[in-house]
Amino acid sequence: MSAPDIHDGETGFDRTLLFTVPDRDARGRVVRLGPVLDRILSAHAYPASVKHLLAEALVLTALLGSLLKDEQGQLTMQAQTREGVIDLLVCDYRGGELRGYARFDKARLDELGPAPTLHALFGDGYLAVTFDLPSTDQRYQGIVPLEGSCLAEACEAYFLQSEQVPTLIRSAVRHDASGCVGGGLLLQHLPEGEEGRERLHARLDHPQWEHIATMGGSVKAEELLDPALSMESIAWRLFHEEREVRVERGTALERGCRCTVEHYRSILSRFPESERAEMRNEDGVIVVDCAFCSRDFAIDLD
Incomplete structure (x- = not known):
């Protein structure tokens, strides 16, 4: 894979990049959100910790939504608990449209301090991921405990437990005076080299997956968030030693609320x-x- 040329319009926000590494039976997604995050988050006066969490959830929703092949399909990610400070966080993706919302107890949130853990916010909650595919009238849902240090780890657990697909996910969020920026990387191992075939040999210690996970895991938060670094360049930095990496520009993302x-x-x-x-x-x-x-x-x- 040769170093990519940087063209006008290549680097930017609110778009996904799709790529595959055929020799390693792997596929990946990169996303970087900017203005669309500000538009979604501005609907409510969220405290900093809730805003950060919802921004991460939107990054993850964009990554997971980019896996949909059904143009009319919808991906919904919902984190919920009965006793948590945040009792509901829900985001969905459909046709490049993103939306999200968080409901929380402000008084209890103020008691937690500036950087509460995921468990402090949700307690013993759960994460539900739902794929709706209208073209085939199918609906898939997986539910896993809301465990780990961040939502990305809970999503990894979903793919391993519900779909038996080894998955690595990295996400990053930054807030400053100019607004909110979020970025993410998703990598998956597809044994047998084809999507849709039975994944009987999916395992975390597969040598091809170990290599891909090691390379992908080296991505830095600054790289995911840097607007001067194109998403093509991120893929090149991680996998430039591979014989072939196939890259495809994904769907542009926008805030979409279907309320009328x-x-x-x-x-x-x-x-x-x-x-x-x-x-x-x-x-x-x-x-x-x-x-x-x-x-x-x-x-x-x-």
């Missing part, structure tokens, strides 16, 4: 009239608030 008056009117019309009557305010209007974008929608079904 028409959407909510369609949902509310399915409720019995007696229940809709209870939802109406004194003006006869049903007000629906969208947690993702923090907007209220007044729905007049008449």
Whole structure:
């Protein structure tokens, strides 16, 4: 693999890069988020620790969502607990559109200090990852304990336990006066060299996977976040000694919230009239608030 030429528009934010290393039976994804993070996070006045966690979750959602082959498919990642300071964190990806939301107890959060651990925030929570594939009418969901020092480690556990795919994930987030930046790398081993075949030989000690994981694990947070370093250059730095690395530019990413008056009117019309009557305010209007974008929608079904 030769060093990539840096072209105008190659380095940037809010896009994924897809690549494969055929000789190692491996595939990878790189993502770097910038303006889209600021747009999503600005919907609520999140404290710093919650903002950081949600930004990481959005990076991971973009990485996992880029694995979808169904153009209409949706990837949803949800971290939830009953007793945690953050009782719900949910993000989803569909067709390049990202959205996310976190619900938390501010009073309890203030008691934890500036850098709470994942366990301090969620307690004994769980992580659910769901792939919805409308074209084949299939739905896959895996649930794993929310363990580890970060959400990336919990996602690695999901792939190993639910899909039996050795996976390495690295993520990084930085906040400064200019805004929020997030970056991530995902690597997976696909034994037999083809996607979709039975993964009977998937194992963490496979020599090909050990090599890929060692190389990928050397990526630094600064590299994932550096806007002057293209995502192609990250792949080249990690795997330039390989005979072949196939690179494909992925989907551009944007903030996407599917809340519209028409959407909510369609949902509310399915409720019995007696229940809709209870939802109406004194003006006869049903007000629906969208947690993702923090907007209220007044729905007049008449």
